[in-house]
Amino acid sequence: MNPTTSTVAAMRATALGRMTELLDRSPDPVGDEHARAFEAELADRFGTAHAVALSSGTAALHAALAAYGIGDGDEVLVSGACVVMTLVAIRLTGAMPVLVDSANGELDFDDLAAKTNPRTKAVLPVHLAGRCADLARLTAYCADRGLRLIEDACQAQGTRYDGRWAGTFGDAGCFSAKDGKLLWSGEGGYILTDDGGFAARARSFATHGFLPAPGQPAGSRLGHNYRMPEPVAIIARGNLARFDELLALRRRQTRHLLDAVAHVPGLTPIQPDARLDWNGYAPLLRVELERPREFCARLAEQGVANSVGTYGLTTADRLPSLQNLGLSACPAARADLDTTLAVVVHEGHTEARLDEMARIITEEARQWR
Incomplete structure (x- = not known):
């Protein structure tokens, strides 16, 4: 890996x-x-x-x-x-x-x-x-x-x-x-x-x-x-100098985790556009469970870092530091981010660690339902 x-x-x-x-x-x-x-x-x-x-x-x-x-x-x-x-x-x-x-x-x-x-x-x-x-x-x-x-x-x-x-x-x-x-x-x-x-x-x-x-x-x-x-x-x-190898690694890591959770009820892999040769930056899953942001936060507590649960990713109009700008709401972007599980992976993640992350995601999703 x-x-x-x-x-x-x-x-x-x-x-x-x-x-x-x-x-x-x-x-x-x-x-x-x-x-x-x-x-x-x-x-x-x-x-x-x-x-x-x-x-x-x-x-x-x-x-x-x-x-x-x-x-x-x-x-x-x-x-x-x-x-x-x-x-x-x-x-x-x-x-x-x-x-x-x-x-x-x-x-x-x-x-x-x-x-x-x-x-x-x-x-x-x-x-x-x-x-x-x-x-x-x-x-x-x-x-x-x-x-x-x-x-x-x-x-x-x-x-x-x-x-x-x-x-x-x-x-x-x-x-x-x-x-x-x-x-x-x-x-x-x-x-x-x-x-x-x-x-x-x-x-x-x-x-x-x-x-x-x-x-x-x-x-x-x-x-x-x-x-x-x-x-x-x-x-x-x-x-x-080893960028091709790093790119191939990230794609393998993301594919490995997505395959491991492909059949978990309430979670669906988000497929890229057909015109996109995606770098596999992060495993992306649509969360169809109730209270999806809370579910992402729960995964973060259990050691599965992700964009919403760990870093609080949301639309810019909801960020406290930007409230004085009066930014317009973006309902589609909000709904998209609120129901997206983007799992953080990096070069140091071994196959065993990815399997452990997949196990946690699977167990938490089943319990959540």
Whole structure:
């Protein structure tokens, strides 16, 4: 079930060698050699012209929005089913998030059209659990209206839609490399794009504006310290080199758990769209039991981490920290999230641990009924 011992050992040996070399430079400045190498390797791996390495997925989203000049008075249309970090990135620019109803990753295009207005500057779909909206249709929608399409693909590493990598359809695709992601480095994030001017502006924004960019001489704009640290970049490079293996592992883990609970009454696997080559980010099940959120919380208490029960995932309009924004309700997204069991899996889960999780889910579901 887990990556081969030889592959993991080789990755660790390479990373340790690079880390030792880095430490041997002390107290001299370490520079950004590995962050820049990670960018080049990312662009080559996923077929984009540019990549920008950053300190987190949130930083990637914030830098992408800022690099396209989105700020005070602007609106960003965003999936109603999203995590709080997505909304934080929008608010950090001064722009206002406008929630668009969605279900199982798919945006409600009628709601999207109804909420598009002259203040709208970008659409930001969120690929929760690696599931995507109709990206071809969304790309055309944005192009027709002159809107930026910025993908929150933080959980969609390795997902393809119509044969194309998620995060490469829009003007920019934003990713997280936090632990638990398929391509992980403890922390960190990155942007994929074909827009060279945008990449330069995003990189400048991530270095306090000290780097020049088209139309922005060095020091002419304020920015943030969103650089990817060299130790993080070393780990990221090691895992990027074995990304195919990590992707295959996650898919096997998710398939194993879903097969183990396939016949449990009250739980039904949520199948991906036929056009989606899903990365298997998390086993997804429709909960048809009474009080589904309470059921998810019960599983979390029993050691089965999941998005609703462990992290309280819900629509953004119900988050206490965002109540002052008056965000519109998204009934389809709410019903979808309230009845979705998204089980957290990661590289360290053995087959035995997955079987134990399946046993707990099965017993709790039967008792719940």
